[in-house]
Amino acid sequence: MKKTPKTLAIAGGPQAIKKTPEAVFHWPIVTKADENAVLDVLRRGTMSGTDITKQFEREIAEWMGMKFALGYCNGTESLRAAMWACGLGAGDEMICPSMTYWASCTAALTLGAAVNFADILPDTLCIDPADIEHRIGPRTKAIMVVHYCGHPCDMTAIMRIARKHKVKVIEDVSHAQGALFKGKKVGTFGDIAAMSMMAGKSFAIGEAGMMVTNNRDLYERCVAYGHYERTGLPSNYNPTDRSIRNPALNHFAGLPLGGYKHRMNQTCSAMGRVQLKHYDKRITEIQAAMNRFWDLLEGVPGLRAHRTPPGGKSTMGGWYAARGLYRGEELGGLSCAKFCAAIRAEGIPTCNPGANFPLHLHAVYHDADLFNQGQPTMIAFGQRDVRQGPGSLPVAEKIHEIAYSVPWFKHDRPAVIKQYAQAYRKVAEHADQLLG
Numbered sequence: 001m002k003k004t005p006k007t008l009a010i011a012g013g014p015q016a017i018k019k020t021p022e023a024v025f026h027w028p029i030v031t032k033a034d035e036n037a038v039l040d041v042l043r044r045g046t047m048s049g050t051d052i053t054k055q056f057e058r059e060i061a062e063w064m065g066m067k068f069a070l071g072y073c074n075g076t077e078s079l080r081a082a083m084w085a086c087g088l089g090a091g092d093e094m095i096c097p098s099m100t101y102w103a104s105c106t107a108a109l110t111l112g113a114a115v116n117f118a119d120i121l122p123d124t125l126c127i128d129p130a131d132i133e134h135r136i137g138p139r140t141k142a143i144m145v146v147h148y149c150g151h152p153c154d155m156t157a158i159m160r161i162a163r164k165h166k167v168k169v170i171e172d173v174s175h176a177q178g179a180l181f182k183g184k185k186v187g188t189f190g191d192i193a194a195m196s197m198m199a200g201k202s203f204a205i206g207e208a209g210m211m212v213t214n215n216r217d218l219y220e221r222c223v224a225y226g227h228y229e230r231t232g233l234p235s236n237y238n239p240t241d242r243s244i245r246n247p248a249l250n251h252f253a254g255l256p257l258g259g260y261k262h263r264m265n266q267t268c269s270a271m272g273r274v275q276l277k278h279y280d281k282r283i284t285e286i287q288a289a290m291n292r293f294w295d296l297l298e299g300v301p302g303l304r305a306h307r308t309p310p311g312g313k314s315t316m317g318g319w320y321a322a323r324g325l326y327r328g329e330e331l332g333g334l335s336c337a338k339f340c341a342a343i344r345a346e347g348i349p350t351c352n353p354g355a356n357f358p359l360h361l362h363a364v365y366h367d368a369d370l371f372n373q374g375q376p377t378m379i380a381f382g383q384r385d386v387r388q389g390p391g392s393l394p395v396a397e398k399i400h401e402i403a404y405s406v407p408w409f410k411h412d413r414p415a416v417i418k419q420y421a422q423a424y425r426k427v428a429e430h431a432d433q434l435l436g
């Protein structure tokens with residue numbers, strides 16, 4: 001890479017980014033085929049039907065190599081159903097990384113369960129397998145893992161711990177559809193997986209979610225919980241498809257056990273079927289683009305890629321919400337906030353420090369009383385108090401010092417990517433201008 005200008009833009013120098021090429025970042029890619037599929041649903045008036053959704057489920061199940069898939073109105077609800085299916089109930093606990101979007105675990109409270117938060121690893125930003133086992137108690141029903149910002153979790157270590165203690169594993173695949181861990185798709189390692197497919201994710205089809213599992217019992221429990229129209233009670237509006245074989249669950253046929261309505265709008269599943277046809281090809285291009293960006297920054301002090309080793313058997317899927325790792329000690333102690341401010345000045349307005357809010361510190365997990373019991377739900381049903389204050393999960397708590405956003409390239413355009421890499425390199429190499 002050629003030598004970069006000496007004065008940073010924040011100090012009055014020229015900006016590294018000349019113009020913002022919109023198409024490089026635009027997502028999802030929508031073609032006539034998507035439009036026609038959605039229009040067909042609208043014209044047929046089958047938005048609330050399930051014929052297209054069931055086709056989409058079969059295709060997703062096949063793509064992931066799983067026996068069962070079930071479509072949802074959003075990812076949050078698919079995760080809630082997965083928790084209930086795993087038996088999470090009043091007085092139980094679920095282990096979950098603190099660094100994730102709230103939907104990975106907040107619904108546990110609505111089941112009367114508490115969340116026992118684990119720390120993350122500073123290089124993967126995924127749950128630290130070494131911080132799981134000591135949290136398992138007699139009421140621990142599930143471990144929720146999140147393949148964070150596309151990075152696969154260490155499923156070998158996680159499954160070993162879970163099997164040893166007979167605790168179920170739920171994979172939140174919302175950030176990582178299509179990502180591989182040791183050559184196998186994430187979402188296929190645990191007992192059940194659930195994911196968001198909302199408009200901002202890498203698999204983006206509107207407001208939608210998906211559950212996948214190889215376990216018929218878990219699948220049937222998910223159907224019984226929020227897909228009442230698929231249970232065994234015949235009705236003029238919802239002719240049964242007898243998908244539930246468990247007589248205990250069929251006893252409640254026709255009403256959802258959770259009182260939830262989880263059906264996917266078919267405009268979304270229609271778009272999903274089209275998107276799936278192109279998804280592998282499109283994320284392969286994203287991976288090429290993002291790896292190109294990080295290859296250009298290899299060896300730059302203070303900056304590390306958040307990625308799996310290029311050319312290896314693990315991948316970053318669609319590289320959702322791409323991050324970089326920051327090591328300020330290599331830049332004379334420059335704060336990540338100041339680093340990002342200088343990057344923004346170079347013409348990248350989306351660069352910010354951190355990622356999600358560390359959930360273990362949020363008031364919802366300390367004080368919220370969801371059931372009017374006169375005490376926080378986190379301790380209302382449990383035998384022990386697993387709430388954690390500041391200082392308890394040091395890596396998640398310093399996320400704003402160790403991670404920052406980087407451009408999420410959707411197309412592999414070498415000249416554009418080089419310009420962006422140059423901006424990050426320029427600021428890191430001239431960090432001394434920002435100190436003091």
Ligand SMILES: *Cc1c(COP(=O)(O)O)cnc(C)c1O
Nearest residue numbers: 074075076101103104174196198
């Ligand atoms: C987006 C997201 C969800 C929630 O999905 P919705 O479709 O928005 O309900 C769950 N978990 C993670 C990690 C997410 O990023």
